[in-house]
Amino acid sequence: MSFSIRKQGDVVVVDVEGQLIVGNRQELKQKVLDELEKGERKFLIDFSQTGYIDSSGLGVLVSLSKKIREQGGELRLANLNDDLKTLFELTKLDTLFQIADTRERALESF
Amino acid sequence: MSFSIRKQGDVVVVDVEGQLIVGNRQELKQKVLDELEKGERKFLIDFSQTGYIDSSGLGVLVSLSKKIREQGGELRLANLNDDLKTLFELTKLDTLFQIADTRERALESF
Amino acid sequence: MEHVRLAVELDIPSDVRYIEDIVAMVTRQCAQLSYAPRQLALNVPVALTEALSNAILYGNRERPDRHVHVRAEVDRERLVVEVSDEGTGFDLETSEIDPTSPENLLREDGRGLFLMRRLMDSVERFDDRGNVIRMTLRRS
Amino acid sequence: MEHVRLAVELDIPSDVRYIEDIVAMVTRQCAQLSYAPRQLALNVPVALTEALSNAILYGNRERPDRHVHVRAEVDRERLVVEVSDEGTGFDLETSEIDPTSPENLLREDGRGLFLMRRLMDSVERFDDRGNVIRMTLRRS
Numbered sequence: 107m108s109f110s111i112r113k114q115g116d117v118v119v120v121d122v123e124g125q126l127i128v129g130n131r132q133e134l135k136q137k138v139l140d141e142l143e144k145g146e147r148k149f150l151i152d153f154s155q156t157g158y159i160d161s162s163g164l165g166v167l168v169s170l171s172k173k174i175r176e177q178g179g180e181l182r183l184a185n186l187n188d189d190l191k192t193l194f195e196l197t198k199l200d201t202l203f204q205i206a207d208t209r210e211r212a213l214e215s216f
Numbered sequence: 217m218s219f220s221i222r223k224q225g226d227v228v229v230v231d232v233e234g235q236l237i238v239g240n241r242q243e244l245k246q247k248v249l250d251e252l253e254k255g256e257r258k259f260l261i262d263f264s265q266t267g268y269i270d271s272s273g274l275g276v277l278v279s280l281s282k283k284i285r286e287q288g289g290e291l292r293l294a295n296l297n298d299d300l301k302t303l304f305e306l307t308k309l310d311t312l313f314q315i316a317d318t319r320e321r322a323l324e325s326f
Numbered sequence: 327m328e329h330v331r332l333a334v335e336l337d338i339p340s341d342v343r344y345i346e347d348i349v350a351m352v353t354r355q356c357a358q359l360s361y362a363p364r365q366l367a368l369n370v371p372v373a374l375t376e377a378l379s380n381a382i383l384y385g386n387r388e389r390p391d392r393h394v395h396v397r398a399e400v401d402r403e404r405l406v407v408e409v410s411d412e413g414t415g416f417d418l419e420t421s422e423i424d425p426t427s428p429e430n431l432l433r434e435d436g437r438g439l440f441l442m443r444r445l446m447d448s449v450e451r452f453d454d455r456g457n458v459i460r461m462t463l464r465r466s
Numbered sequence: 467m468e469h470v471r472l473a474v475e476l477d478i479p480s481d482v483r484y485i486e487d488i489v490a491m492v493t494r495q496c497a498q499l500s501y502a503p504r505q506l507a508l509n510v511p512v513a514l515t516e517a518l519s520n521a522i523l524y525g526n527r528e529r530p531d532r533h534v535h536v537r538a539e540v541d542r543e544r545l546v547v548e549v550s551d552e553g554t555g556f557d558l559e560t561s562e563i564d565p566t567s568p569e570n571l572l573r574e575d576g577r578g579l580f581l582m583r584r585l586m587d588s589v590e591r592f593d594d595r596g597n598v599i600r601m602t603l604r605r606s
């Protein structure tokens with residue numbers, strides 16, 4: 107698993123490559139919090155390269171979403187495959203997050 | 217597994233693709249005997265695409281070698297990888313067959 | 327190949343970094359028996375990750391002298407996975423919350439047992455040798 | 467992943483066309499535990515093919531009502547494969563000839579048990595449930 111993080115316009119775009127699970131979720135959390143600290147406010151996490159996500163990966167997303175909102179920022183998600191969509195639906199987290207089909211749509215929507 | 221058979225000069229060249237084992241050795245035997253029947257006398261079996269060979273595959277090679285020799289013909293083998301070479305050495309069949317490193321050398325040697 | 331049964335059995339130290347490799351091994355066994363793509367990408371890896379991380383974090387409290395034992399048996403009918411830790415066990419019924427209720431939706435934890443139950447056909451607990459969680463999934 | 471054990475267990479009809487798939491499955495398990503390339507390409511597939519074809523052809527005489535049972539257990543130390551047929555068994559010692567002797571070199575048969583012994587670290591026979599051949603190979 108690895109994360110890549112880049113700036114597109116004023117949006118911080120994070121690609122999650124591989125699994126987002128208990129063993130590595132802290133790394134994602136720290137990276138995003140560092141950017142928030144630096145003053146960034148718009149965040150997009152792209153899951154096109156992601157394998158599976160476990161409950162603690164979901165927990166980190168919930169936590170980041172809260173922290174970003176507290177600072178007046180926004181977190182959006184993009185490119186969930188059907189299995190990941192089902193995971194968000196099962197846990198009703200699809201109601202909590204703004205989820206776009208493609209990265210382009212997510213970027214436009216900010 | 218599949219066999220491909222073609223003529224190169226006056227030599228019948230057979231490629232064995234996949235395993236040469238109890239389940240398919242009859243097919244190889246029949247193909248070569250058909251050519252012998254038609255009057256062909258020079259045969260080269262190329263193992264560059266071959267996986268493993270079991271005792272009944274070896275048995276078919278011994279049987280073909282005898283039948284071809286009875287008709288005044290010759291059977292040569294080429295492109296045994298290290299594992300197949302070891303198999304021929306273990307069974308001392310390396311002493312029975314003419315084995316060339318490459319298809320070219322085998323063809324030249326007829 | 328109607329009657330193939332594949333099994334993986336192993337002991338791992340109480341460290342979450344082992345989870346991904348175990349999940350890959352068990353998923354590969356299911357793939358060999360043509361489990362549905364969704365089961366290979368969602369049900370099996372997520373439920374197994376939850377069971378393993380609970381065993382490591384709660385059961386064994388990440389103590390280096392404790393191990394987690396995993397046994398997975400797969401055939402064309404079903405996958406049965408058992409995850410055993412050296413903890414004192416817990417109550418499966420009362421430990422599960424509903425993470426989809428409005429008051430829980432914003433919680434960061436509490437989705438593990440819920441997902442195991444949703445993604446597997448059955449989740450049971452035993453005390454045979456330490457605390458054992460057995461999950462069963464019918465092939466689809 | 468020191469203590470991984472993988473297993474394959476299956477029943478097949480008495481038909482040699484099943485051999486390749488079983489060999490592929492067992493070899494794959496050994497590959498997952500990093501057995502030497504030569505063991506994966508030579509020792510395991512050839513010895514297992516011999517054991518299976520003998521079970522099908524001699525033990526079960528290709529009778530469609532008879533099955534061959536295979537159980538392979540692999541860990542980082544060794545592979546143990548058991549092949550059971552429904553025949554009455556045979557004498558392992560007296561059935562093996564030396565196919566490399568001048569009088570046998572031109573024979574078409576008689577290399578099966580010889581290869582099993584040369585390619586495996588041990589070959590044993592039991593009568594537990596039908597005729598059982600157990601072969602063991604240490605990982606290298």
Ligand SMILES: Nc1ncnc2c1ncn2[C@@H]1O[C@H](COP(=O)(O)OP(=O)(O)O)[C@@H](O)[C@H]1O
Pocket residue numbers: 161376380381384385386411413415416421422423434435436437438439440457
């Ligand atoms: N193997 C285990 N040993 C002891 N307690 C466990 C075990 N698995 C789960 N639990 C208990 O069940 C609770 C709920 O677990 P879970 O639904 O996975 O949510 P979370 O792990 O996010 O708390 C845990 O907080 C823990 O108290």
Ligand SMILES: Nc1ncnc2c1ncn2[C@@H]1O[C@H](COP(=O)(O)OP(=O)(O)O)[C@@H](O)[C@H]1O
Pocket residue numbers: 271516520521522524525526551553555556561562563574575576577578579580597
């Ligand atoms: N599973 C078995 N059941 C009964 N007889 C067997 C079995 N395996 C081997 N044999 C006997 O051992 C002999 C030698 O076997 P093998 O060395 O494999 O050579 P081949 O199969 O070419 O005859 C066989 O001819 C058969 O009589």
